Amino acid sequence: MHNGEIVLELKGITKRFPGIVANDQISLQLRKGEIHALLGENGAGKSTLMNIVFGLYQPDEGIIELNGQPIVMDGPNKAIECGIGMVHQHFKLVPPFTVTENIILGMEPKRGFGTDLKGAASRIAELSKQYGLNVNPEAKIESISIGMQQRVEIMKTLYRGAEIIIFDEPTAVLTPQEITELLQIMKRLVDEGKSILLITHKLKEIMDVADRCTIIRRGKMIETVTVADTNQETLAEKMVGHRVQFKTDKRPANPQDSLLDIANLVVTAENGQRAVDGISLSIRAGEVVGIAGVDGNGQTELIEAITGMRPIESGTIRLEGRDVKHGSPRTASEAGISYIPQDRHKHGLVLDFDVSENAVLKSYYEERFNHKGLLDRQAIEEVAERHVEQFDIRTPGIHTPVRSMSGGNQQKLIIAREIAKEPKLLIAAQPTRGLDVGAIEFVHKQLIAERDKGKAVLLVSFELDEIINVSDRILVMFNGRFVGETTPETTSDQELGLLMAGKHQGGDRG
Amino acid sequence: MEILGFLINGTLVFATALIFAALGGLIAERSGVINLGLEGFMVSGAFSSAVTAYYAEQAGLGAAAPWLGCLAALVFTVIFSGIHVIASVRFKANQVISGIVVNMLAASSTFFMVKLLFDGAADTPVITNVFHRIHIPWLSDIPFLGKALFQTYPTTYIAFILVIIVYYVMFKTPLGLRMRAVGEHPGAADTAGVNVNRLRAWSVMVGGSIAALGGATIALTANSSFAFNTISGQGYIALAAVIFGRWHPVGAMGAALFFGFAQALKDQVQLYEFARAIPTEVFYMLPYVLTLIALIFTVGKGSSPAALGQPYEPGKR
Ligand SMILES: Nc1ncnc2c1ncn2[C@@H]1O[C@H](COP(=O)(O)OP(=O)(O)OP(=O)(O)O)[C@@H](O)[C@H]1O
Ligand SMILES: [Mg+2]
Numbered sequence: 145m146h147n148g149e150i151v152l153e154l155k156g157i158t159k160r161f162p163g164i165v166a167n168d169q170i171s172l173q174l175r176k177g178e179i180h181a182l183l184g185e186n187g188a189g190k191s192t193l194m195n196i197v198f199g200l201y202q203p204d205e206g207i208i209e210l211n212g213q214p215i216v217m218d219g220p221n222k223a224i225e226c227g228i229g230m231v232h233q234h235f236k237l238v239p240p241f242t243v244t245e246n247i248i249l250g251m252e253p254k255r256g257f258g259t260d261l262k263g264a265a266s267r268i269a270e271l272s273k274q275y276g277l278n279v280n281p282e283a284k285i286e287s288i289s290i291g292m293q294q295r296v297e298i299m300k301t302l303y304r305g306a307e308i309i310i311f312d313e314p315t316a317v318l319t320p321q322e323i324t325e326l327l328q329i330m331k332r333l334v335d336e337g338k339s340i341l342l343i344t345h346k347l348k349e350i351m352d353v354a355d356r357c358t359i360i361r362r363g364k365m366i367e368t369v370t371v372a373d374t375n376q377e378t379l380a381e382k383m384v385g386h387r388v389q390f391k392t393d394k395r396p397a398n399p400q401d402s403l404l405d406i407a408n409l410v411v412t413a414e415n416g417q418r419a420v421d422g423i424s425l426s427i428r429a430g431e432v433v434g435i436a437g438v439d440g441n442g443q444t445e446l447i448e449a450i451t452g453m454r455p456i457e458s459g460t461i462r463l464e465g466r467d468v469k470h471g472s473p474r475t476a477s478e479a480g481i482s483y484i485p486q487d488r489h490k491h492g493l494v495l496d497f498d499v500s501e502n503a504v505l506k507s508y509y510e511e512r513f514n515h516k517g518l519l520d521r522q523a524i525e526e527v528a529e530r531h532v533e534q535f536d537i538r539t540p541g542i543h544t545p546v547r548s549m550s551g552g553n554q555q556k557l558i559i560a561r562e563i564a565k566e567p568k569l570l571i572a573a574q575p576t577r578g579l580d581v582g583a584i585e586f587v588h589k590q591l592i593a594e595r596d597k598g599k600a601v602l603l604v605s606f607e608l609d610e611i612i613n614v615s616d617r618i619l620v621m622f623n624g625r626f627v628g629e630t631t632p633e634t635t636s637d638q639e640l641g642l643l644m645a646g647k648h649q650g651g652d653r654g
Numbered sequence: 655m656e657i658l659g660f661l662i663n664g665t666l667v668f669a670t671a672l673i674f675a676a677l678g679g680l681i682a683e684r685s686g687v688i689n690l691g692l693e694g695f696m697v698s699g700a701f702s703s704a705v706t707a708y709y710a711e712q713a714g715l716g717a718a719a720p721w722l723g724c725l726a727a728l729v730f731t732v733i734f735s736g737i738h739v740i741a742s743v744r745f746k747a748n749q750v751i752s753g754i755v756v757n758m759l760a761a762s763s764t765f766f767m768v769k770l771l772f773d774g775a776a777d778t779p780v781i782t783n784v785f786h787r788i789h790i791p792w793l794s795d796i797p798f799l800g801k802a803l804f805q806t807y808p809t810t811y812i813a814f815i816l817v818i819i820v821y822y823v824m825f826k827t828p829l830g831l832r833m834r835a836v837g838e839h840p841g842a843a844d845t846a847g848v849n850v851n852r853l854r855a856w857s858v859m860v861g862g863s864i865a866a867l868g869g870a871t872i873a874l875t876a877n878s879s880f881a882f883n884t885i886s887g888q889g890y891i892a893l894a895a896v897i898f899g900r901w902h903p904v905g906a907m908g909a910a911l912f913f914g915f916a917q918a919l920k921d922q923v924q925l926y927e928f929a930r931a932i933p934t935e936v937f938y939m940l941p942y943v944l945t946l947i948a949l950i951f952t953v954g955k956g957s958s959p960a961a962l963g964q965p966y967e968p969g970k971r
Binding site: 246254 | 822826827828831832834835838839841842843844845846847848960968
């Protein structure tokens with residue numbers, strides 16, 4: 145497998161964006177039948193490089209060679225023609241369309257004047273079987289899970305005859321179960337002779353499936369290593385340039401009085417169902433409470449109720465004894481609740497605003513940022529500069545629109561803003577989704593530092609490692625209720641996994 | 655019974671123009687471009703068809719005149735739909751504003767051209783060779799139904815046939831699939847190899863010309879001429895029909911029939927004794943008031959194309 149011929153070669157690729165060199169003379173070889181991982185910090189330039197291969201960006205310098213022939217990728221069409229497919233980080237699927245319609249879009253088989261939907265569906269069923277993808281061609285995209293949607297993306301590339309498939313952080317949005325299945329599918333794809341370029345921040349996945357790994361640091365290629373000859377620690381060190389701690393140091397918690405008290409909380413979801421079904425919970429100052437669970441078991445609604453984004457049906461939410469229910473996000477924020485949202489694009493940032501404007505999104509109206517009814521730009525810029533420095537936010541400047549920043553740096557900006565507010569309660573939902581190991585370490589340290597400052601921290605995560613690593617107390621949420629409580633010292637992945645699947649502690653609920 | 659027949663027939667006649675315009679609007683909006691310019695396209699269609707039919711008549715072309723008028727409407731309106739395309743698709747300007755500008759431009763320029771062509775007159779001379787009601791053999795002899803449904807203008811029949819065609823293209827052909835994809839999620843269409851902006855440009859222009867036919871039918875049936883107030887807001891009603899019909903050709907047709915009914919009702923009601931006491935202006939308000947009410951009850955934007963109004967920027971992350 146390691147001696148397959150070279151199907152794709154990048155030679156000296158350079159790409160500049162205003163104020164930054166995203167790719168600096170990067171070279172890389174992809175062999176037939178290999179899974180080639182790309183590893184690098186947030187903002188290192190991985191997505192940029194892959195977008196160049198897929199023809200979405202044009203390189204400023206450098207050559208792309210396909211099977212030894214130099215080729216100009218002047219658009220996704222050209223890439224598809226060349227047998228290159230890409231599964232994007234944000235899926236490119238039309239929600240109200242069926243699986244079949246999404247797959248054939250742009251390459252529709254015809255019958256007479258019309259589309260041959262039947263023929264297409266059977267062809268898709270065939271492909272689905274060949275690669276063990278198991279997708280239902282008739283289902284609508286909006287009604288299938290994220291994992292399934294991703295398979296549809298894979299099918300799209302296969303339907304177009306892709307020989308090389310690029311995956312940009314495919315596992316960031318998946319549940320652990322779905323991740324295992326995806327890795328299986330990838331192995332199956334290379335067994336069938338496809339070649340894969342895989343971007344991921346999860347070293348475990350690289351160790352599991354990749355044959356080789358190319359490491360990029362700040363736009364420069366560091367080296368390509370054979371995965372069998374290395375280990376996670378070495379990879380991480382090469383990526384960030386110094387040793388990385390996987391387990392965050394923390395002293396035992398020193399919890400004080402109870403700070404957040406929730407009693408019999410009921411919250412309904414959009415579909416009218418009870419998403420949070422009579423939950424009670426207290427968090428004390430100086431402790432981190434982690435809520436584990438599979439996505440969609442009411443975690444989102446619980447958090448939205450606490451942060452005033454969603455009305456509550458019944459029950460009470462008290463912060464330091466004062467009622468905060470029926471609030472708005474503004475009142476929740478002013479009561480001392482900070483929130484690192486799960487979807488940073490939707491709830492965390494205004495993407496077309498710059499760094500400084502986003503830094504004061506929750507405080508722009510305060511006196512310190514106002515001067516005779518006008519915004520005090522200087523005061524705002526000072527705050528932004530401070531955030532950038534303290535939290536090592538990599539950006540060309542504080543007037544860069546956050547849309548152009550990498551996901552990791554966007555996240556750091558949110559965390560900076562939320563922590564700087566000096567909250568009493570810090571809520572973090574999936575705070576490290578899409579972050580590199582260095583950034584994850586950083587975020588975890590920040591959460592624990594807040595705890596040590598006597599704040600209450602509520603962490604919601606689908607990742608067991610994160611929950612076990614950071615929490616002092618763990619609650620497992622299933623179907624809108626807590627089905628178990630444990631501590632990181634006494635629990636195991638297995639126990640949490642069972643609880644998350646709805647197997648009740650004590651086993652009486654089967 | 656007699657009255658009901660008149661009412662149904664009137665509904666069909668008034669709905670015809672709205673159906674054309676609504677279909678045209680729907681084609682553009684399904685591809686993601688807000689089409690407030692419908693009014694302008696209808697004005698342009700009414701103007702160009704009336705002028706062409708008039709000169710064709712002068713040239714002795716007789717019965718061919720209205721058909722040539724329609725052809726002219728199709729072609730001439732590309733000027734206005736082209737402006738909308740250049741502004742809102744090519745240069746990514748605000749689609750609402752671009753549409754309003756098109757409307758104002760169409761209203762003022764056609765008014766000006768009428769003055770220029772007809773020695774300062776405010777409207778075109780009356781055209782005699784316009785569309786006439788055709789009686790479909792056999793069917794029109796059916797009692798009641800025959801009079802109601804099968805004694806009307808050829809353009810009315812064309813409008814209904816067009817509904818079927820648009821439905822088929824939109825939902826059964828590759829072209830329709832691409833159009834809808836571009837309106838829902840242009841990024842998905844682009845990465846699947848569909849040229850988003852080209853498809854949007856075509857949709858706006860084809861839609862604009864179809865809407866122009868709506869204007870032409872008004873000028874060449876009921877009015878037999880063109881003046882600045884020939885269209886008077888029908889384009890906006892057609893846009894309401896698109897929304898009321900939830901961006902579906904059959905739905906839009908239904909909505910157009912409803913609004914057509916409101917207009918027919920206006921004419922019928924005025925024949926009654928009790929109506930004399932009410933100022934006619936009140937009846938003229940009727941279709942617009944009903945439009946407003948209908949729109950209030952169609953809240954819930956669930957069915958509008960997801961990318962409606964958003965210019966496509968490929969690099970956007
Ligand atoms: N369209 C753009 N305009 C301006 N700058 C950009 C653009 N795309 C990327 N950049 C910049 O280029 C750098 C590399 O970004 P890229 O998205 O490739 O990083 P990445 O390695 O994929 O990071 P992550 O792991 O967070 O996804 C970043 O500093 C980013 O801000
Ligand atoms: Mg990336």
